[in-house]
């Protein structure tokens with residue numbers, strides 16, 4: 260899993276608990292055309308940048324949690340993933356939006372590259388990346404949500420105790436907004452006649 264600087268974690272520890280939006284990457288932020296690692300192959304999903312800004316403006320932390328077994332398969336390097344994530348945040352900045360942290364899993368249990376061949380805690384449906392973000396940041400789980408396009412995303416979110424929602428295509432902002440406005444995060448879902 261990618262490292263997040265200790266400085267950032269210490270700064271976060273001084274902050275109040277905040278709701279978080281956990282986003283899968285391929286198929287949610289960008290069209291899943293298969294093992295995307297170059298900016299020129301990154302095609303934004305409609306409403307994705309606007310969704311991130313929408314949640315930024317509501318004081319959510321925004322995390323990307325993404326399986327990148329292309330590293331284990333020898334299709335690209337960890338530095339390519341890091342470079343693409345820097346590029347994504349650069350593009351988001353043009354829209355006044357940002358991702359607070361990216362977490363990626365480079366492993367695969369049957370990897371070509373032995374260094375990455377393992378059964379890990381981070382590859383979804385395991386909840387390791389979601390849990391790690393919650394350990395490193397001040398996250399309020401009951402007010403948080405996850406959006407993914409595969410069942411393994413939903414399983415990872417639910418295993419970490421996060422309200423999890425399957426994106427089936429279309430405009431991501433419409434979905435994100437409707438989750439917030441209909442109160443489908445756990446706190447609100449359990450609130451009496453909210």
Ligand SMILES: [Mg+2]
Nearest residue numbers: 283285286408
């Ligand atoms: Mg996906």
